[in-house]
Amino acid sequence: MKSICLFFQIHQPFRHRRYRFFDIGNDHYYYDDYSNESIIRNIADKSYLPANKLLLELAKKLGDKFKVAFSITGVALEQFELYAPDVIESFQKLAKTGCVEFLAETYSHSLSSLRDINAFTDQVKKHDDQIFRLFGQKPRVFRNTEMIYSDEIGEKVAKLGYSAMLTEGAKHVLGWKSPDFLYVNAINPRLKVLMRNYKLSDDIGFRFSDKNWDKHPLTAEKYVGWLEKVGEKEEVINLFMGYDSFGTRQPKEAGIFDFLKALAEQVVKSDKLKFSTPSEAVDELQPISVVSVPHPISWSDEERDLSAWLGNEMQKEAFEKLYAMKGQMARCTDAVLQKDWNYLQASDHFFYMSTKYFADGNPHKSYSHFDSPYEAFINYMNVLSDFKIRLNAHVPESEVENEIASLHRLLEEKEEKIKKMEADLRRLQKTKKQKTTLRKKK
Incomplete structure (x- = not known):
C-alpha cells in the first residue's frame, strides 16, 4: 500500500508597524498589534478552527487509520496564545487523539540555516521546547523554513539528532526520479529525506477553486483515483501545503472542507492507500537512493530557489546587516532584545522586499502589508537601526x-x-x- 503523508505548515509573523526614521532611538516598540491580532483572529475563524474541528471529527471516526502532521512556527504559537487561545486548545485536543505528529522548525520561520549555525541551533531548540510544552511531543522530523534544503543543511539537521527532513521534490534536483520514494542525505545517509509531490499538493492548495483549471471541479473521488494511479512501485506520496489553504486561500464556499472530509474517508477505504505520519513513513520504508542537492532549494516560485527572500540587493543587504549582529547577540542576556532578535529573523521581512511581481500570479505583493518592496526595505532597516543602538548599549x-x-x-x-x-x-x-x-x- 502507498503511504499518504498529509502535512500542513502554519506560520504567522509579528508584523512591523510603520516605523519612521524619526522613531529611531526614540521608540523601541516595532509591532503593529492591531494588524497582528485582527489577522490572527480572522484566519483562525476562517481556517484553523473549522479545519481543526473537522480533523478532530475524522480522528474520532477513523481512529488510528487517519494521520496528519503539522509544522507550526513558534511566533505563530505565541500569537495564538495572545490573540486566539482557542486555536491552541483545538490543537491540544488533536494531539491527544494520537493521530497527529508535530514537526520541528525554526522558531521564527527564519533563514538562519543559510547563515549561522548557532542562531539556527538556538531557534530549533527554542521551537522544540515550545512544542513539548504545549503538546507533549518531542519532534523527530524536521521541516525547515519554506522547505529550504541542501546537502549541507541536511547534515546540520542530522547532527541535531533528527531522523528525517521534509523538502520540495524539485524537478531540477530529481530529474527523471520520482518524489514518491524515501531518499537519504548525500553527506549523512542517516538523515532520511521526504520530498513533496508538488503537483498533487498544489492541486489542492492552489488550484482547487480555480474554475479555469481544466480539472475543475476537483472531487475526492477524482483525486483518490489520481493517488491510486501513481506508479505501482511508488511508496509514499507527500502532500505538503499551507494550512490556510483550507478556508482562506480556498474558501469554505468552494467546498474545500467537504473535500477534505471525503478525501480522508476514501483514503481509509482504499485497498491501495493508507495514511502515515512522516515518522511512520521513515520507520516503515527503505530509502531507494541518495538525493544530491548541492545548492539550496525551497518550495517557492517556479525556480524553487531562494530568490523570493534573497533575490535582490535590498534583501541581501538587510540579511547581511541582521546577521552581522550575531556575535553581539551571542553575548546578549537581555530578554527583550532576544525576543526582538528572534522576531527580526522571520523570513517574511525579506519576502516583503521581493521584486518578483511577475512570478506565480503575483503572490509576493498580495502577502505584504507594505505598498512596495522598497517601503518594506526602508521600514525594516529603520527597525534594524534602532535595534542596533539598543544592542550596542547592552553589548558594546x-x-x-x-x-x-x-x-x-x-x-x-x-x-x-x-x-x-x-x-x-x-x-x-x-x-x-x-x-x-x-x-x-x-
Whole structure:
C-alpha cells in the first residue's frame, strides 16, 4: 500500500508597524498589534478552527487509520496564545487523539540555516521546547523554513539528532526520479529525506477553486483515483501545503472542507492507500537512493530557489546587516532584545522586499502589508537601526561604544536619581502645605 503523508505548515509573523526614521532611538516598540491580532483572529475563524474541528471529527471516526502532521512556527504559537487561545486548545485536543505528529522548525520561520549555525541551533531548540510544552511531543522530523534544503543543511539537521527532513521534490534536483520514494542525505545517509509531490499538493492548495483549471471541479473521488494511479512501485506520496489553504486561500464556499472530509474517508477505504505520519513513513520504508542537492532549494516560485527572500540587493543587504549582529547577540542576556532578535529573523521581512511581481500570479505583493518592496526595505532597516543602538548599549562592540554605553547608563542612573529627588520634593512640599493649613485653622 502507498503511504499518504498529509502535512500542513502554519506560520504567522509579528508584523512591523510603520516605523519612521524619526522613531529611531526614540521608540523601541516595532509591532503593529492591531494588524497582528485582527489577522490572527480572522484566519483562525476562517481556517484553523473549522479545519481543526473537522480533523478532530475524522480522528474520532477513523481512529488510528487517519494521520496528519503539522509544522507550526513558534511566533505563530505565541500569537495564538495572545490573540486566539482557542486555536491552541483545538490543537491540544488533536494531539491527544494520537493521530497527529508535530514537526520541528525554526522558531521564527527564519533563514538562519543559510547563515549561522548557532542562531539556527538556538531557534530549533527554542521551537522544540515550545512544542513539548504545549503538546507533549518531542519532534523527530524536521521541516525547515519554506522547505529550504541542501546537502549541507541536511547534515546540520542530522547532527541535531533528527531522523528525517521534509523538502520540495524539485524537478531540477530529481530529474527523471520520482518524489514518491524515501531518499537519504548525500553527506549523512542517516538523515532520511521526504520530498513533496508538488503537483498533487498544489492541486489542492492552489488550484482547487480555480474554475479555469481544466480539472475543475476537483472531487475526492477524482483525486483518490489520481493517488491510486501513481506508479505501482511508488511508496509514499507527500502532500505538503499551507494550512490556510483550507478556508482562506480556498474558501469554505468552494467546498474545500467537504473535500477534505471525503478525501480522508476514501483514503481509509482504499485497498491501495493508507495514511502515515512522516515518522511512520521513515520507520516503515527503505530509502531507494541518495538525493544530491548541492545548492539550496525551497518550495517557492517556479525556480524553487531562494530568490523570493534573497533575490535582490535590498534583501541581501538587510540579511547581511541582521546577521552581522550575531556575535553581539551571542553575548546578549537581555530578554527583550532576544525576543526582538528572534522576531527580526522571520523570513517574511525579506519576502516583503521581493521584486518578483511577475512570478506565480503575483503572490509576493498580495502577502505584504507594505505598498512596495522598497517601503518594506526602508521600514525594516529603520527597525534594524534602532535595534542596533539598543544592542550596542547592552553589548558594546568596541571601546568607543563601551564608553558610550557607560555614559548612557550613567545618564539613566542620573535620570532615576532626579526623578526620585523630584518625587521627594513634591512629597515634602505637600507635607509642608498640610502643616501650614493646620496651623492656620488653629
